[in-house]
Amino acid sequence: MATTPSNMKGFYRLKKNRSGITKPTSSKKSSLHLVRSLGSDITQLTALISHGSPDLKDYHDNHEELMRQFDMNMAYGPCLGMSRLARWERAQRLGLNPPIGFEGLLKAEKPLAVVGCTTAADLNQMLFLT
Amino acid sequence: MTAMEIDTEKNIQRKHSTYQSLDKTFDIQNEIYRGQQYSQIYFARLHTMRTLLYSLVTHWKPHVPVCTVLGLEEGKECIIVGTLFKHMQLKPCVLDEYSKERSAVPLVKPHNFMHPDDHLVLEDESGRVKLGGTVLSPSTYVTGGVVALHGKETTAGDFLVLDVFEAGLAPQIEPQLKSREDKYVVFISGVSVGSSTLNPLQFQLLVDHITGHLGDEQEQGIVAEIVHVVFAGNSVEIPLGLLNGQNLASKDQSRVSEAVQVLDILLSQIAAGVSVDIMPGSNDPANFALPQQPLNRCLFPGSRTFNTFNSCTNPHCFELDGVRFLGTSGQNIDDLKKYSEARDELEFMERTLKWRHLAPTAPNTLGCYPFTDRDPFLIESCPHVYFVGNQDKYGTRILEGSEGQMVRLISIPKFCNTGLAVVLNLRNLECHTLSFGAQPSTLKTFNDA
Numbered sequence: 337m338a339t340t341p342s343n344m345k346g347f348y349r350l351k352k353n354r355s356g357i358t359k360p361t362s363s364k365k366s367s368l369h370l371v372r373s374l375g376s377d378i379t380q381l382t383a384l385i386s387h388g389s390p391d392l393k394d395y396h397d398n399h400e401e402l403m404r405q406f407d408m409n410m411a412y413g414p415c416l417g418m419s420r421l422a423r424w425e426r427a428q429r430l431g432l433n434p435p436i437g438f439e440g441l442l443k444a445e446k447p448l449a450v451v452g453c454t455t456a457a458d459l460n461q462m463l464f465l466t
Numbered sequence: 467m468t469a470m471e472i473d474t475e476k477n478i479q480r481k482h483s484t485y486q487s488l489d490k491t492f493d494i495q496n497e498i499y500r501g502q503q504y505s506q507i508y509f510a511r512l513h514t515m516r517t518l519l520y521s522l523v524t525h526w527k528p529h530v531p532v533c534t535v536l537g538l539e540e541g542k543e544c545i546i547v548g549t550l551f552k553h554m555q556l557k558p559c560v561l562d563e564y565s566k567e568r569s570a571v572p573l574v575k576p577h578n579f580m581h582p583d584d585h586l587v588l589e590d591e592s593g594r595v596k597l598g599g600t601v602l603s604p605s606t607y608v609t610g611g612v613v614a615l616h617g618k619e620t621t622a623g624d625f626l627v628l629d630v631f632e633a634g635l636a637p638q639i640e641p642q643l644k645s646r647e648d649k650y651v652v653f654i655s656g657v658s659v660g661s662s663t664l665n666p667l668q669f670q671l672l673v674d675h676i677t678g679h680l681g682d683e684q685e686q687g688i689v690a691e692i693v694h695v696v697f698a699g700n701s702v703e704i705p706l707g708l709l710n711g712q713n714l715a716s717k718d719q720s721r722v723s724e725a726v727q728v729l730d731i732l733l734s735q736i737a738a739g740v741s742v743d744i745m746p747g748s749n750d751p752a753n754f755a756l757p758q759q760p761l762n763r764c765l766f767p768g769s770r771t772f773n774t775f776n777s778c779t780n781p782h783c784f785e786l787d788g789v790r791f792l793g794t795s796g797q798n799i800d801d802l803k804k805y806s807e808a809r810d811e812l813e814f815m816e817r818t819l820k821w822r823h824l825a826p827t828a829p830n831t832l833g834c835y836p837f838t839d840r841d842p843f844l845i846e847s848c849p850h851v852y853f854v855g856n857q858d859k860y861g862t863r864i865l866e867g868s869e870g871q872m873v874r875l876i877s878i879p880k881f882c883n884t885g886l887a888v889v890l891n892l893r894n895l896e897c898h899t900l901s902f903g904a905q906p907s908t909l910k911t912f913n914d915a
Contacts, residue, residue, distance in 0.1 A: 410591060413509035417502025418838050426839045430513045 483693040492757035492779040511841040515612035536592035548590035598624040610826035635867030638848040641788040646893040653888040655855030656880030660725025661703035664882040667904040698855025699747025699795020734768035741774040747795035755833035792849035796856035798825035811877040
C-alpha cells in the first residue's frame with residue numbers, strides 16, 4: 337500500500353511526548369492546576385493536551401494528564417497496584433501533602449479514576465508511546 | 467468411715483479481668499489484592515519510621531545536617547535515614563537452582579546463613595549506599611530495619627558510619643493502677659497435638675490443672691487466680707505425609723482431622739472455665755504469610771460455643787486489665803536467628819522492640835501479605851508484656867527503655883519438648899514456669915534382688 341511522504345508523519349506517530357518525565361522538583365505547595373511536581377505551568381499543559389494523541393485512552397482529557405503526573409511523582413511512593421484514591425489517601429495519612437483539590441477530582445470522576453489503578457500496561461504506554 | 471462429700475457450698479470463684487483485643491490491624495479481610503508488589507509496604511515502613519527518626523535525631527545530634535542518600539557529599543558529615551539491606555552470600559537464592567556449578571553449591575541448608583563477608587547497605591527512595599566502618603556490625607542487623615546513621619561519604623563511594631541511632635522503645639501507656647491483686651496469665655506454645663513428641667498426659671494434666679481439677683483447696687485457690695490462657699502457636703501437628711497434595715484415601719481423611727478434634731475437646735474444657743486465646747503458628751492449619759489469620763472457627767465446634775474462646779491472629783495484641791500484651795508464635799524471631807546472631811532469644815526480642823518493628827525480615831525472607839497503605843508490624847505503642855512462642859528454651863527478663871518504659875520479655879518454650887508453661891502475674895509482671903511431668907512408674911516386683 338503506497339503512502340505518500342506527506343502522510344508518513346501522521347501514519348507513524350513517532351513524536352515524543354514533550355512533557356516527558358522530568359526531574360521532580362520538591363515543593364510543598366501544589367494546587368490542582370499547577371502541578372509543580374513536574375515543573376510544568378498551565379500554559380504548557382493546555383498546549384500539550386491539545387497536542388496529545390487522541391487515540392490513547394477513551395477518557396483522556398486534561399484531568400487525566402494531571403492524574404498521570406500524580407502517578408509518576410515519586411514522593412508519594414509506588415503507584416502500581418493501588419487505586420489513585422487509595423494512593424492519595426495514603427499520601428495524606430503519611431503527611432506527604434498531596435494536592436488538595438485532587439481528592440475532589442478523583443471522587444468526581446466516576447468510576448474509573450477512583451476505582452481504576454495504574455497498571456504496568458498503563459506505565460508502559462505513558463513512558464514509551466506518544 | 468464417712469463417705470466422701472462433694473462440697474457444693476464452697477465454690478471457688480475464678481477471678482475476672484477485662485479483655486480487649488487489639489488485632490484489627492492484623493486483619494486482612496478487607497484487603498484487596500490488586501497486583502501490588504512489596505515496594506508498597508517498604509514505602510509505608512520507611513516513611514513512617516523516617517518521620518519518627520527525623521524528629522528524634524534533632525535531639526541526638528542537633529548540629530549535624532540530615533540529608534538523603536543521593537544528597538551525600540564526599541567528606542561532609544551528615545545523618546542519613548533509610549532501610550538497611552544486608553547482602554549475604556549464603557542466603558538462599560531462587561537463581562541457585564539454575565546456576566551451572568550445581569555441585570559446588572551445597573544443597574544442605576544451614577540453619578544460619580551468616581558469613582564474615584556480609585555487608586550492609588542503606589537504601590531510601592533516592593538510592594542506596596554501601597556502609598563501611600566498624601561501628602555497624604553486620605551480624606547484629608538484618609534487612610528491613612530502619613535506622614539513622616551519622617557518618618560521611620568516603621572517596622570510594624561508601625558511607626563510613628560513625629554512629630548509629632535506632633528509634634528505641636516506643637512510648638508506653640501507663641497501666642491504670644487498680645487495686646492490684648494477684649491475677650495470672652498462662653502461656654503455652656508448641657503443644658503439637660498429634661505429634662509423636664507430645665505426651666498427651668502432660669497436656670491433659672495442664673488442662674486439669676487450669677480448670678481446677680487437680681490438687682487440694684489451696685491449690686485450687688491459686689488456680690482460681692488464673693484469668694487468661696494464651697496458646698501461642700503450633701497447637702496441632704498434622705502428619706506431614708498426609709499433606710502432599712494427593713487425594714487421600716477415606717481411612718486417611720479422618721487422620722487429618724484427628725489432631726484438631728482432640729485439641730478442640732481439650733480447648734473446650736479450658737474454655738468452659740477461663741478465657742482462652744488461640745494463635746496460629748507455622749504448623750497450624752492457617753495461612754502461611756504473616757499476619758496469620760485466626761484459625762477458622764469451624765475447626766473448633768466444641769470450643770466456639772463458649773464466648774470465652776477467641777481465635778486470634780498471629781501476631782496477637784490485646785489488653786488485659788490495662789496491661790498491654792504483644793506476641794507472636796515465633797516466626798519473626800526464628801527468622802532473625804537465621805540471618806543474624808545474638809546471645810539468646812531475648813536479645814532478638816529486644817532488638818525488634820528497639821527497631822519498633824515486629825518482623826523486620828518480612829517480606830524479604832519471611833512471608834508477608836503485600837499491604838499497600840500501612841505496615842502493620844510497626845510497633846506504635848510499647849507493650850508491657852512481649853512474648854514469643856515455640857522457642858527452644860524458657861527465658862524472661864525486664865527490658866527498660868530510655869523514657870521509663872518497662873517491658874517483660876518472655877520466650878515461651880515448646881510444650882511438647884519441655885512440658886513447660888509460663889505463668890505471668892499481672893500485678894507485678896513476674897514470671898514463673900509450670901512444669902508438667904508424667905514419668906512412667908517403674909513396676910517393682912518382689913523378684914528383684
